[in-house]
Structures are given as structure tokens and as C-alpha cells.
Amino acid sequence: ILNVEQSPQSLHVQEGDSTNFTCSFPSSNFYALHWYRWETAKSPEALFVMTLNGDEKKKGRISATLNTKEGYSYLYIKGSQPEDSATYLCALRDNYGQNFVFGPGTRLSVLP
Amino acid sequence: EAGVAQSPRYKIIEKRQSVAFWCNPISGHATLYWYQQILGQGPKLLIQFQNNGVVDDSQLPKDRFSAERLKGVDSTLKIQPAKLEDSAVYLCASSLYGSGPTGELFFGEGSRLTVL
Numbered sequence: 001i002l003n004v005e006q007s008p009q010s011l012h013v014q015e016g017d018s019t020n021f022t023c024s025f026p027s028s029n030f031y032a033l034h035w036y037r038w039e040t041a042k043s044p045e046a047l048f049v050m051t052l053n054g055d056e057k058k059k060g061r062i063s064a065t066l067n068t069k070e071g072y073s074y075l076y077i078k079g080s081q082p083e084d085s086a087t088y089l090c091a092l093r094d095n096y097g098q099n100f101v102f103g104p105g106t107r108l109s110v111l112p
Numbered sequence: 113e114a115g116v117a118q119s120p121r122y123k124i125i126e127k128r129q130s131v132a133f134w135c136n137p138i139s140g141h142a143t144l145y146w147y148q149q150i151l152g153q154g155p156k157l158l159i160q161f162q163n164n165g166v167v168d169d170s171q172l173p174k175d176r177f178s179a180e181r182l183k184g185v186d187s188t189l190k191i192q193p194a195k196l197e198d199s200a201v202y203l204c205a206s207s208l209y210g211s212g213p214t215g216e217l218f219f220g221e222g223s224r225l226t227v228l
Contacts, residue, residue, distance in 0.1 A: 004154070032213035043115065044203070046216040089154060093213045099168060100217060102147075102154030 002029055004092050006103035013080050014111050020076045021106040023090030027071035032093040034100065035064055035075055039086040047075075047088075080110040114138065118204050118220035126228050130192035133223045136185070137206030143167075145217065146179055146189050147203040155203055161187065162209065194227045201225075 005024045013019050025033065032051045038044040048057040053068040061078045077084055087107045091100040117136040125131050137144050142163050147155035158177065160167040163184040172179070176195070181187040191198055201224050205217040 006154075009152075034216060036217075036219075041221070043219040043221045044217075045219075049214045049216060051214060091154075091217075099157055099160065100145075102156070104152065104154045 002026055002092060002094055002101045004090060004101050004103040006088075006090060006106050008106060009104065010107040010109070012109045012111060015080060015082060017080050017110075018076065018078045019080055019108070020074050021088060021108075023073045023075070023103055025071050025073075025090075025092045025103075027068055029094040030068045030071070030092070033066060033073050034091045034093065035073070036089040036091065037086045038089060038105070044089060075106075077108075080108075082110045082112050084108060085110045116204055116206055116218055116220035118202075118223050120223055121221065122224050122226075124226045124228065125194055127196055128193040130190065131194055131225060132191075133189045133202050133204075133225075135187045135189070135204030135220060137187075137204070138218050140208070141206035141218070142184070142209035143207045144181060144187050145205045145207075146187070147205065149201045149203055149222070150197075150199070158189070158202075191225075194225075196227050199225055199227045 007022050035047040036044040048064045050066040055066040057064050063076045066073045087105040089105045091102045144161045146158040149155040158172045159169040159179045161181045164181045179189045201222040203222045204220045
């Protein structure tokens with residue numbers, strides 16, 4: 001069973017702070033890595049899909065990097081805003097099947 | 113384009129009672145997933161359908177959970193009888209068949225179950 005880990009488990013930052021979190025996964029099983037944002041009372045939404053070692057993706061103030069050789073991905077948020085408050089989930093798609101294996105998520109709270 | 117619809121949004125039941133959740137995926141999405149998300153954990157796959165066939169139900173507790181997708185569109189997930197540890201958010205997701213490793217999941221808002 002694949003194990004996808006995320007750290008920290010939760011994070012509180014002040015509005016305007018920049019922050020980052022980590023997703024770790026077994027590098028031997030890598031096929032693709034997905035990041036999702038899950039706001040309270042809403043449905044999880046896809047942020048990024050990453051497949052290549054060294055990939056960097058950006059969407060507004062949020063960006064992500066990928067290192068498939070060492071098995072980790074970083075998610076960065078620049079100048080956090082209260083609307084960034086959410087749980088950020090990463091999910092690994094392995095090369096054996098179609099399933100997504102999710103990490104436990106990082107819960108971000110941005111205080112105004 | 114309408115998103116993934118789920119109902120009910122919230123359900124409170126007592127242990128040993130039964131409950132059913134309904135999901136309507138995005139039109140044209142052949143693949144449908146049910147995930148269980150317990151507080152503090154990541155979503156865990158319960159069952160994956162391809163049209164109306166089961167692709168993966170290895171983590172579905174079949175003594176109490178059942179799911180069906182009779183016409184390859186809507187799906188129902190049932191729990192009977194419920195246990196305290198079934199308290200969770202049940203997420204339905206769909207994706208396009210053949211979208212490969214980069215194909216994303218489209219989620220519903222989830223059904224939050226509390227078992228007392």
C-alpha cells in the first residue's frame with residue numbers, strides 16, 4: 001500500500017505571509033502528482049497536475065514544484081489571503097493502476 | 113457544465129441504522145469513485161466504477177457497505193448497519209475515461225455522516 005505523507009498537518013499564518021508545505025511519496029511508484037484545494041463546505045478542486053521531475057507550475061500566488069527522484073513536492077503560497085484558508089491535499093497516481101492515493105492534507109488558516 | 117451532485121449533504125444516524133448516499137457525476141464521465149474521508153486523514157478509496165462495472169473495491173468493507181451504478185450514470189453507496197467509526201465525509205468524484213495519469217478528479221461537495 002502506497003504511503004503519501006504531508007507536512008505540516010496544520011498551519012496558521014497571518015495575512016500577507018508566504019508559506020509552503022510538503023508532500024512526500026515513494027519515488028519508485030511515481031506516475032503523476034495532483035494537488036487539490038478543499039475549502040470548508042465546498043468540493044475539492046484541482047490545483048495542479050505534475051508529471052515530470054523538475055516541473056514547476058504556477059496559478060496566481062500559488063506555485064508547486066516536483067522532485068520525482070527524491071519523492072517530494074512543495075506547494076508555495078505567496079502573500080497568503082484569508083480566502084486561501086483550506087485543506088491542501090496531494091494525491092499520487094502510481095504506475096500500477098488508476099487509483100489516486102491521497103495524503104492526509106495540510107490545513108491552512110490565514111488570519112486577517 | 114453541471115458539477116458532481118451529491119445528497120444528502122448531512123446525515124445523523126444512530127449506530128446499527130442504515131444510510132444511503134447518492135451521486136450524479138458530470139455528464140459523460142465514465143469513471144466514478146466513492147471516497148471516505150475520516151477527520152485528520154486523507155480520502156480513502158472505497159470503490160471505483162468504470163461505467164457500471166466495478167474496477168476496484170478492495171477497500172470496501174463488504175460486510176456493511178455496498179454500492180451500485182446500475183445504468184452507468186448515478187451511483188448509490190449504502191451502509192448497513194452503521195458503526196461509530198463510519199462517521200466521515202463520503203466524497204463522490206468522477207473523471208473522463210482514458211484521461212491518463214494527468215486526468216483530474218471532479219468532486220462533489222460530500223455527504224457528512226455522523227453516527228451516534
